[in-house]
Amino acid sequence: MARRRQLYEGKAKILFEGPEPGTLVQYFKDDATAGNGAKKGVITGKGVLNNRISEYLMLRLQEIGIPTHFVRRLNMREQLIREVEIIPLEVVVRNVAAGSLATRLGIAEGTRLPRSIIEYYYKNDALNDPMVSEEHITCFGWANTADLDDIVALALRINDFLCGLLLGVGITLVDFKLEFGRLWENDEMRIILADEISPDNCRLWDSKTNEKMDKDRFRRDLGKVEEGYQEVARRLGILPEAGSRDLKGPEVMQ
Structure with a gap:
């Protein structure tokens, strides 16, 4: 993995220095929190699915003229984004x-x-x-x-x-x-x-059953959290080719 300088780590993502000025690399974690961090856990494969879902929706929004920070997906857990204030x-x-x-x-x-x-x-x-x-x-x-x-x-x-x-x-x-x-x-x-x-x-x-397919399954201990995320990706037609297997992030420069 390329050595990159970590700039920020949040509850669900890490931002690394980008390859070009004005860019960042956004890494999606499997970590999950609720209640502003009071409840913590891991949703296996969440980072991979969120990367793909967000990529798809950002690209669709760009098609109708919505300006976004998204540039392109780099791999299963990372995407290149524009640096913004x-x-x-x-x-x-x-x-x-x-x-x-x-x-x-x-x-x-x-x-x-x-x-x-x-x-x-x-x-x-x-x-x-x-x-x-x-x-x-x-x-x-x-x-x-x-x-x-x-x-x-x-x-x-x-x-x-x-x-x-x-x-x-x-x-x-x-x-x-x-x-x-x-x-x-x-x-x-x-x-x-x-x-x-x-x-x-x-x-x-x-739309028919009101079954939840989002992080509320984690917040409310409803079970089948990973399946909810996977179902959203499946309906959008963007499940990762090889499934939501793990992918290590870039090595952080000390």
């Missing part, structure tokens, strides 16, 4: 009541919302990623009004496209989390989609 917000798009929304507002899980809702959460593990408003965001300088306009427009377009794509394979997109970054090219800046789109940050239910 991450905006410290988790942008959650909700189509069906589930998770914290159902709990906070006392809405029965599975209730279809009158329209899609966008929520913002401040990315800060120490504070448990608190929910924030546009007032907080602009006041503290995490993003300005123009940035938020771009983020909302992109999030709604992504939601519309993914809802249709997934419904076509029998999956309901209940809700999902997006992250965005600022890409600087010379003196020009634009907001682009970053992070990943996978069963780790989407709630995906079977």
Whole structure:
């Protein structure tokens, strides 16, 4: 494995220095967490499946003009991405009541919302990623009004496209989390989609039975977690050729 300098390690991914200026290598781990790290475990093959699923969805989004950080997949667990200045917000798009929304507002899980809702959460593990408003965001300088306009427009377009794509394979997109970054090219800046789109940050239910095929199977101890991720990949037609076998990451430079 190539020796690369590790720049960051999160709960589900590791970022390494890229082969060219302005690029990074994103490595997908099998580690799983819930409750902001309170619950930890390993979902065998998750990193391989998430790499493939996120690659597929990012490429499909690029086809309709959504700018993303994705460049290309390098191997079963790694992809080359553009280096961006991450905006410290988790942008959650909700189509069906589930998770914290159902709990906070006392809405029965599975209730279809009158329209899609966008929520913002401040990315800060120490504070448990608190929910924030546009007032907080602009006041503290995490993003300005123009940035938020771009983020909302992109999030709604992504939601519309993914809802249709997934419904076509029998999956309901209940809700999902997006992250965005600022890409600087010379003196020009634009907001682009970053992070990943996978069963780790989407709630995906079977359209007929409402069976969960995402990380809620891990969060709620429902069992058959790996099978849920595999089913999403199978329906999208992108199961890895050799299955989700393990692949070691690059050797880290000390």
